[in-house]
């Protein structure tokens with residue numbers, strides 16, 4: 001469509017006119033005038049009408065039609081042609097130029113004026129329609145781009161740019177409706193004139209009904225203010241000087257939902273029209289749709305991000321260092337929120353909240369965590385487990401304590417969110433997220449952030465629990481080490497004086513130190529018995545200490561197990577005699593050769609025999625058999641004592657295990673005897689088993705590898 005007028009050089013103008021006349025609209029216009037003139041001339045001739053001024057009206061209408069179809073230029077040319085034709089053919093003197101009477105002149109001039117009026121009218125209304133058409137086309141061109149934007153930020157940019165193509169504004173403002181704070185927050189401001197550039201429009205947030213945009217949002221209707229400088233409803237940032245301007249505010253709504261308000265300003269009173277308002281309504285509707293789309297897309301994307309973060313914070317990986325956990329937490333929050341700055345503060349042993357990690361899109365890479373530790377009372381405002389502090393306007397929000405307000409002010413922060421992290425009732429830390437541009441957060445977004453905070457709290461808490469556990473485990477290990485050391489020292493220290501005591505007692509018993517009265521002899525016998533018992537305890541303790549220490553190796557040598565057994569039987573006889581018991585020893589006639597540590601084996605057999613005596617209610621009746629079978633040496637110690645309940649058998653050989661039976665309360669013991677037996681036997685590459693019937697007795701069987709005399713292979717010690 002070519003109704004645009006432009007200044008062109010004169011020769012170029014002539015060239016174009018010639019082209020137009022020869023090839024187009026002008027020729028058509030003149031031709032139309034010619035045809036109508038011929039028709040009217042013919043009609044006048046037929047009807048014998050001498051004057052045809054009255055036909056001028058027909059020409060005026062014709063010229064109007066030409067103006068509509070072909071434009072103003074051809075219409076003017078047509079008018080000139082009409083005037084010439086009318087003067088030459090229809091006004092006396094006929095077939096000559098000139099006027100016969102004044103009334104003819106008046107008639108022709110009136111007709112020309114009427115044609116001019118019609119042309120101008122047609123031109124103006126035609127121009128309007130074309131303009132509207134052009135805007136509509138532009139709108140159709142930009143709508144898909146608005147709708148297709150998947151990122152809210154991109155939507156805002158596209159809308160600002162698209163709007164400019166249809167309305168030449170000086171200031172574009174887009175407010176988002178923030179449900180959480182119940183305010184309209186400016187998220188996009190495009191200033192295209194100096195008078196708008198030097199104002200910080202972001203400082204204004206509006207509640208419903210406040211300011212022109214607030215009113216538009218509340219009424220859900222577009223508003224046109226022809227001269228804002230005279231309108232008392234306008235809300236300006238502090239220190240703004242009012243200028244005459246027109247403003248259009250249009251709410252962005254889809255379904256029932258308010259997304260925000262689009263606001264346009266154009267300098268000069270009445271510079272925006274109802275026409276512009278209608279256009280803006282259309283743009284706003286599309287923007288709302290686009291934002292709804294972008295939101296859904298972002299929703300899905302963020303849910304995935306939140307899940308990924310939660311997954312990354314699972315406390316399954318114990319190898320993660322504290323620093324890695326902190327960084328994962330902060331990274332997760334930054335990914336999810338796109339925060340410009342983020343800070344993680346964690347409760348430390350000193351009861352204060354220290355900055356443990358920092359991050360964010362604008363946080364300088366090299367910058368180390370900053371911020372002094374905060375005392376509990378400084379963060380008490382966050383301690384409520386259900387609170388998430390969302391500050392849309394850090395300048396004015398009363399929720400913020402001094403330290404936070406100072407920080408946000410210094411960093412030029414426009415919005416912030418504080419997410420406390422609770423593990424049970426412990427307030428373990430919190431994350432602060434900050435944005436330099438205004439930021440609105442939907443309730444779902446806040447909920448997602450809270451979810452991640454909950455997971456982060458678990459991660460932090462697990463870490464602290466692990467630390468406590470680690471400390472406890474270390475203390476236990478130390479305690480165990482001290483216990484072993486004590487056992488070793490104690491048993492050693494006891495052994496030497498005990499040997500001396502037993503030596504003298506034995507001299508006394510033998511009468512080497514002079515004849516003893518019978519009462520004293522009895523006492524000395526008891527002394528010998530009890531010291532034997534004590535030696536047994538000391539030997540056991542010592543062996544246990546050595547086994548656990550692992551430092552002392554077994555003294556392996558080739559030996560005949562029969563010797564070990566007969567010696568042990570001799571050692572138990574005094575105890576047996578005290579209970580009037582009997583022992584029946586049945587050993588193979590050939591040597592039971594094995595490779596072993598005679599002292600340790602002796603302790604093991606001692607223990608079995610002593611148990612057989614101890615755990616017999618009446619006089620003990622013990623059978624000891626030793627023979628060879630399948631390349632093994634087998635030793636069985638069998639008693640007819642109280643027996644062992646089946647349930648106890650599994651644990652019988654464990655360290656310090658004793659059968660829990662009230663009847664056994666008066667039987668002394670430590671629960672290490674059988675443990676030692678198993679350790680010693682297994683240390684010799686053998687095994688020990690028990691067979692028992694409660695009330696009937698028990699049989700302990702030891703199997704040891706048989707060694708051919710002279711062909712001994714040393715047995716690997718198998719101490720755990």
Ligand code: ADP
Nearest residue numbers: 611612615643658659669670671672673674698
């Ligand atoms: P202690 O004899 O010092 O109690 P042991 O390790 O030698 O420790 O034995 C563990 C437990 O096994 C004993 O307390 C006892 O209840 C049970 N026990 C061991 N030998 C016998 C046995 N011959 N007859 C019945 N119970 C036995």
